[in-house]
Amino acid sequence: MAGSGRFEAKISGRGGHAAIPQHSIDPILAASNVIISLQHLVSREADPLDSQVVTVAKFQGGGAFNVIPDYVTIGGTFRAFSTESFGYLKQRIEQVIIGQAAVQRCNATVNFFGEVYPPYPPTINDGGLHEQFRYVAINLLGIDKAHIDMPPMTAAEDFSFYQKVMPGYFFFLGMQKDHRDHFLHSPYLMIDEEGFPYGAALHVSLAINYLQKYHQDRPMEEGKNRDEL
Structure with missing residues (x-):
């Protein structure tokens, strides 16, 4: 999954009566131009083979x-899959917002919330754990x-912070039986709870398989092997 960041911009003009716009500086018009220009970052500045996303949702x-x-x-x-693309997007988002606001005689400030909400790194599964998951999942399911x-x-997960310090593996458990037109963050998403036992069994099987393989690959030193069970 992709790395993810968030941004918020305040675009300031000068308010006034809508019937005499010449006496105002319209921040709504400026913000509209900003949003259109932000979409060009992906369509005209990003490599088509390097998936990226910029979405204004507020x-x-x-x-x-x-x-x-x-x-x-x-x-x-x-969102972006590489650190380089992610950094470039962040830089250009700020430049575009401030620059396009200035074209419309407005001022703009941009907040990326880096200290409060650190951007998520890309979620990249470990290759060895992927092979283990393949073996266990196919045999179980x-x-x-x-x-x-x-x-x-281009979804994102804070699980990626764990993967920065140790090998990790992230997988999805399918729990959508009906209503396939409604996905995550939709108020109409229906969870099929019959999938829970499969998820529990898969987690247990993965843990057992990993521990068995770990003991085979790394025999315990004599005198340090204790069976608490």
Whole structure:
């Protein structure tokens, strides 16, 4: 899965009456141009073979139909699979927001929340653990129910912080029986709880298989092997 960061920008203009816009500096118009320009980062600056995402998912500004507000706030997420692409996106997001706001005579500040919400590194499974998972999942669930080689996806996981310090493996447990049009973060997502026993059995089998392999690969030193059971 991809690395993930978040951003929020405050775009400030000068509020006024919507009937006389020439006396105002419209931050809504500026924010609209910012959002369009941000989409060009992926479509025109990113390698088509290097998947990246920039999504603006929040737009807040104004409270009346006939008043231009003093400022608006936009926010969103950006994703990339490599550290280099992630860093480039972050740099360009700030440049585009500030630059496009200035074109419309507005000021902008950008917050990436680095200290409060550190960006997630890419989630990259360990190759050896992948082979172990393949063996256990196919033997436990059957080859038709174990989808081993999934394509990369631009979702993100804080599990990746563990993988920065030790080998790790992240997998999905399918629990969606019906309502296949509704996915994560949808209020209509229905969880099929019949999948829980399969998940528990898979975790136990993975642990047992790993411990058995660990003891085979690394025999205990004489006098240090204790069987607590």
